[in-house]
Amino acid sequence: MTKGPLKSRHHHGDLKPALIKAGIDLLEEGGINALSLRKCAARAGVSHAAPAHHFDGLAGLKQAIAEEGFHLFSSYLQGACDSGPQDPKGRLRSLCRGYLQFGLDHPGILAVIFGDQGLAGLVHGGGKEKADAYLTLRAVAAPFVAPGQDRLVVETQIWSLIHGFTLLYLAGEFGSPPPPIDEGPFAQVIALLDALHPASAP
Template identity: 40%
Template sequence: MTRQRYHHGDLRRALLSAAAEAIAESGVNSLSMRDLARRAGVSHAAPGHHFADKAGLLTALATDGFQQLAKALGTSRLASNSLLELGVTYLRFALAHRGTFEVMFRTDLYHAADPDLLAARQRAADALYAGMADLPDAPAVASEEVREVALAAWSMVHGFATLWLSGAFPDSAAEDPVEAARVILGRVFTLHAGVIPSPEAS
């Protein structure tokens, strides 16, 4: 069945899925093209038809990840119009695509100047920045400061996701990460929006 899918052009997708799965299980350093071929049920040489080497495969995986993230963020903004929910969507993506997420921001692992990757990463950034100033729960800032606010929000959400995935939170095993994010990020975003006074001001 796998070989039949290969002849129909689906081996590339099968290899990317296998790579994301393997990375989520054992980390990116343990990834090998031979193991991917085994997981996909094809010959050891078959991955070479789509990816020249491991870096090429990881470039494609990161590109695919940024494309999916851009779509998820865009859908979230249209559905919720909320900065907090945008952050929760980012976290959900990290949790659901752990292997891909691990690779996306490791520019040392892939061809960082690849045009398709750069375009996909820009689409994800645009989805994050788009309409930031118009979100009801976003901090009230001048239009030229929207990018800085978006970067600050991204840093907080990305940090939360990374810490959670690494098991750094003491109670992470017993908590729902999405609900924990709603509480923690909601508190931080509210403080930055100036809706309630910060502890320093009280």
């Protein structure tokens, strides 16, 4: 049997993804501090030292979770800017809303993605998972890049604003627990991006 009855296998078989899944569950249930190698192992039904054979310590597990989390993050961003008005400004606002919504729905995953080993690791390490999300941002930002302007500037303006706003939102700056998006200052704050003008319609 290579994958027999999925039961009583002494060599679990799909341990790595199972550990990542367990880690994500822990993250969603108890936040970033509830994530530990030993608890992931326990949830996956293996011994406490088993994860060491699949990840380079806790940092490695967090990075693997971050890569997985980026998929979900990307789907939030893409889904958001595919819904709503399809003009450049409409897509930009929807992207930002999707960013904040992801933070509200999955604060633990956001913390891992942008945590010590998350973002820093992805910036340097492969980062192809991050690229998906960043390409969505790039596509949405493109109409606002003036001819001859560095697109990195516009992308960073958007990213900085929505990232900072999301973190302040999650920290309870506008109410604790954070209010629904439409009851917070989201629209008014993001309106700062109205200063950006589509290059084709100045």
